[in-house]
Amino acid sequence: MAGLALPSRRVEAWKYSDLARALPGVSLPANADAARVIDALAGGVETLTVSAGESAMVVERFDASGLQARALAAHVQSGATLTRVVVQTESDGVPLGAARVTLEAGASFRQFIYAEGARLARFETEVTVGGEKCRVELDGVYLVNGGRHADLTSQVLHAVPGGETRQLVKGAVRHGGRGVFQGKILVAGGAQKTDARQNHHALLLEDGAEVFAKPELEIHADDVQCAHGNTVGGLDAEALFYIRQRGIPESAARALLVEAFLTEAVSAYLPETLSAEVVARIRAWLGAAT
Amino acid sequence: MAKEGIDLATVDAVRGLEAEKYAAGFSTDIEQEFAPKGLNEDTVRFISAKKEEPQWLLDWRLDAFARWKTMDEPTWAMVRYPAIDYQDATYYAAPKNAAKYKSLDEVDPEILETYKKLGIPLREQETLLGVEGAPRVAVDAVFDSVSVLTTFKKELAAVGVIFCSISEAVREHPELVRKYLGTVVPTTDNFFATLNSAIFSDGSFVYVPPGVRCPMELSTYFRMNAQGSGQFERTLIIIDKGGYVSYLEGCTAPMRDENQLHAAVVELVALEDAEIKYSTVQNWWPGDAEGKGGVYNFVTKRGDCRGDRAKISWTQVETGSAITWKYPSCILRGDDSSGEFYSIAITNGRQQADTGTKMIHLGRNTKSRIISKGISAGRAQNTYRGLVSIHAKAANARNFTQCDSLLIGDRCGAHTVPYVEARNASAKLEHEATTTKLSEDQLFYMRQRGIPEEEAVALLVNGFVRDVLQQLPMEFAVEAQKLVAVSLEGSVG
Amino acid sequence: MLSIENLRVSVGGAEILKGLSLVVPAGEVHAIMGPNGAGKSTLSYALTGRDGYDVCDGSATLDGADILGMAPEERAARGLFLSFQYPLEIPGVPTMSFLKAALNAQAKARGEAELPATDILRRVRARAETLRINPDLLKRPLNVGFSGGEKKRMEILQMMVLEPKLAILDETDSGLDIDALRIVADGVNALRGPDRAMLVITHYQRLLDYIRPDKVHVLVAGRIVDTGGPELALRLEKEGYDRYLAAA
Ligand SMILES: Nc1ncnc2c1ncn2[C@@H]1O[C@H](COP(=O)(O)OP(=O)(O)O)[C@@H](O)[C@H]1O
């Protein structure tokens, strides 16, 4: 039976992450849902329900070589909180993660993704705010070396009024690396008083580094506060000069600036041990380069 | 007139609302010469023959047509419309006695009447009529596909500026047309541009020689008229080294039942140190309250900063059309070249607009600036879609993008889809977007000062779009401001 | 001039004004003082017709005409002006253009001829000068990025240009330094006349040194609980509102 081909650049959602090229010879079952490629590759979806008022945390680690796909469907009941942390360290593999999260009234979903990229790494997050007074925090840091690729793709659907989304993703990319950020905030008709802020900021540390960003707002209600900001560029030359003028060598000055830039996105809700690990990894990554 | 005058004019415009709303909704009865209905190679040959074109252009068209047959209509834009039957339209219509006028007196009075009803400003009319002391704005009026009058040709000729219909340019300046036509928007570019390449009827041609600042603003009024005839304008503007031109394009369309297809192509070429300022006020018929009968506007506009330090600036005020699909773009090829895009897109009723720009940074030190103001009212959908692409060699490239959306009412939509592609570490790109509604508090504050609600809305909206209005040449800005008010009539209250 | 009887107003379902009565005759200036949250701004907004301020009972007339059913702009055209406690920013609309629009709209509503643009310009510039407002501010969008003091002065400028019959000043003195306060007071005094009246809401006796009120009212918990001459303001400054709050 002929399988379904993996998406290539020609598919809008995979425009910057050519999965067909990263996984030659791999195809999906013919009956697979083309919109849920990762689910199909994972061969099943883990499910999780966080009961009303409870708090739960999941930590997913991606460090294997070869294809590593995982799909999670979580339901967060009213007043409950789910925290998801993804740690992906550099590998020659193809790590793929998908999380679909639905929220009931007053629920919170907090997510932090740390990605160092791989042959192709992609993390998809899809959140549906299905009850009033929900809060969504989607944060992430990606650090991409030459020959590596990291893709953070997300969609937050505000289906009901009064939800709040805060998203902050920061990235740093070196020569030959590629960072991808695709973030969509969708406010359905009637989802009044939605308050959504999305920010993505990326640093190109060397020529030949690539960042592709597509921050997207789709708004069908008028009484909302929605904004996004997106910046991509090199390190601020003035700041660099200022620090060097104080006697700090250029490489250290760079590391200092980049670290400050990145750690802003390391969320406060991370448990101590995880945030310490992430900061240590950022430092190691920076140190290894300069 | 000071810039302040613009804001005052809004107030007048609001007063004139009732009278103005359907000013564009009438149809002029002029004998037409139609191409047979339908679209095939013979249609292409008919148009080319009608215009007595050379073989190379016919071949160019036929190539494009062959290509078009293999292409699919794009579906990625956020616009929904019933399938277009390309065989159920006429692709050429011309006033029978076209291009035969020696002076304005000979122009069919009905055509002049049409301009009058369209409210072409008095000063513009004076200019058209050659009244002494009138502002020197040259008008190349495209009346249903064929240019019927061009003024000020002599004065322009004195400085070497060529401003004529593209058909005339094909005859009189074939070397220029051949050299540049299709070099910015190739015949293979996209479905609608390729269609245009095959069957374009007419349009404008401008050439400004090296070092010449065009002594007047060049202006074209487009107007669709024949029942069921699409409009396929082709515009080519070439500014040689160190030259400058400001080009104005404005259009209105008559009320009608049938959907009208409009697929124009505009190509701009700016050589070294050349500057082009291209301003558009677009007010095609948007359809009735149910969105029926409005114009489908699928436009490909692109400028190429081919030389160093070239500059291209697009300013658009889009208030009409049922469907707008339009992305005026800049290719920043020359080092230190710059591109600008200033846009106001207003959608009301059932209108759908998917518009924005592409800034392609190829050269070093290239700069681009994008300011987009989208206003959505009624049940309209308004999308900003843009691409900023920094290629590997575009060292020190800069982009700033600001996209603001204003929503009036809870049944419309406002969407922002910016693509950013960066490949150079010394580049800097900034993008900000906000979505807000018309503030009740501001409205109340203004009404407390005695300003009626509709007028307050017009003032607030004009305030919202002010940054962009200020980019327009003065006469145009006043008109555009009126349009803003008229377009939003009935959206509040 | 202004006559309010048994006015009950609720905001967001809560009754804030609970049967307020007040008469301000032509030619007089009345001050309203009262603790935070007493309903002073609510009174301003109810009189000027802001959405969300539901009049449940009572009446308010301006020169005998019932204003409560009118649109805000209609009340304004009849001569009702409010200097907002928190003036709004109007992006993109230059102050001068805004004033022209307001003057012309009011003239039209009253069936009067519009003033020529040059007259308006002159009038606004002259008034701005007396208020020591930098003429450059007039070209900038109204209140956008203005300091708190500038915004308040802009309110008074608008009042002086629009020449209302009844002006309500809602804490116009808050946030003004001494010099600005005097300038604003001079502006207000200049507008005083036999066929105008004013309602000055303030927390500070200081303003009343410059603008001598004919009467001072104490507004507590949605009602006028005391009325007196200027000396009442002095006493409130010393004693506060305790005695009324205890009773309320
Ligand atoms: N929109 C609103 N919804 C509910 N309560 C309100 C609203 N606006 C004002 N209030 C309440 O009304 C009361 C009176 O407010 P206000 O008139 O502003 O007082 P002040 O005398 O300080 O000007 C306060 O208790 C305030 O909290």
Ligand SMILES: [Mg+2]
């Ligand atoms: Mg108050």
